[in-house]
Amino acid sequence: MSVTPLAAHLSARPAAAFRGRIGRDARSGHYAVPRRYRLHLAAADPDCLRIAVTHSLLGLDKACPVTFLPAVADCPDGGHSALRPLYDASAHRYTGPALAPVLSDDWSGRIVSSHGPDIARDLARRFGGGRPTLYPCGAESQIEAVERMCAQGIEEAAQRAGAADTDEAERAAALDTLLTTLGVLERGLGAHEHLISDQITAADVELWVALVQLDTVHRYHLDAAAVHRIADHPGLWAYARRLAAHPAFGAHLDLDAIARRHHARCQGLEAAGAAVQILDWETHAADGSAVRSQVNRP
Numbered sequence: 001m002s003v004t005p006l007a008a009h010l011s012a013r014p015a016a017a018f019r020g021r022i023g024r025d026a027r028s029g030h031y032a033v034p035r036r037y038r039l040h041l042a043a044a045d046p047d048c049l050r051i052a053v054t055h056s057l058l059g060l061d062k063a064c065p066v067t068f069l070p071a072v073a074d075c076p077d078g079g080h081s082a083l084r085p086l087y088d089a090s091a092h093r094y095t096g097p098a099l100a101p102v103l104s105d106d107w108s109g110r111i112v113s114s115h116g117p118d119i120a121r122d123l124a125r126r127f128g129g130g131r132p133t134l135y136p137c138g139a140e141s142q143i144e145a146v147e148r149m150c151a152q153g154i155e156e157a158a159q160r161a162g163a164a165d166t167d168e169a170e171r172a173a174a175l176d177t178l179l180t181t182l183g184v185l186e187r188g189l190g191a192h193e194h195l196i197s198d199q200i201t202a203a204d205v206e207l208w209v210a211l212v213q214l215d216t217v218h219r220y221h222l223d224a225a226a227v228h229r230i231a232d233h234p235g236l237w238a239y240a241r242r243l244a245a246h247p248a249f250g251a252h253l254d255l256d257a258i259a260r261r262h263h264a265r266c267q268g269l270e271a272a273g274a275a276v277q278i279l280d281w282e283t284h285a286a287d288g289s290a291v292r293s294q295v296n297r298p
Helices: 046-058 081-090 116-126 140-161 168-189 202-216 224-231 234-244 255-265
Strands: 037-041 066-068 102-105 110-113
Touching: 037 046, 037 081, 046 116, 046 202, 081 102, 081 110, 110 116, 116 202, 140 168, 140 202, 168 224, 168 234, 202 234, 202 255
Parallel strands: 037 066
Antiparallel strands: 037 102, 102 110
């Protein structure tokens, strides 16, 4: 499909503290060596969920081990105490929260990156030889357009539509943006199995995680009529259901963890949409026991 991005808005994703990259060869400093790097993920976090799915699609369990963190951060600033030594070793007198995701370098004991999109791209590009092509040649602009649509047209719009501290007109405008975005994606998907190619790409990972968040987090702050309008995109939700049945996706879908993270962080008001579940994710998700047994998930 051809994806046309919506008008630009500021991204809701916080600025990453570390933006190192994995390069092509030894001259880059950080270069791809099996078992040199480690991922630290809290899969209830959407950025971490994207990376976890990407990691599983690429089959990188041995090349880049994963440590899974608790769903709810244990520090008052929203960070993880388990990550604090890495942050302290990587930045002198670092005072911010120790957030996931993190890609660390076991050779130096320091952080390479805490920027989710960069981490996903580097895993696919530097460890992807002979593995699925999640960033096909020539498709980068389409993938970036899907990323913007998901961040701005779905996640940010859904947050604004359910915000209790904004007026009715702002919430209605945000809901219109959300529904317009879902409509564009529904029409673009059509009868295709995947979003921009005949195989799974990073665009599918991005959209699937946005749909998971929409149904398991954002709908709790929308009224029932709004959720019914969101659900009225049968092709899109059938697509989400199909991907949930794929082991690389469903294995990392921890609904209890998402709920605990949401309730620990959320200060908004619950609305009638909380009672209108769009998908029965637990039923449709693949049995992920084979994947889950390979990771340490507290």
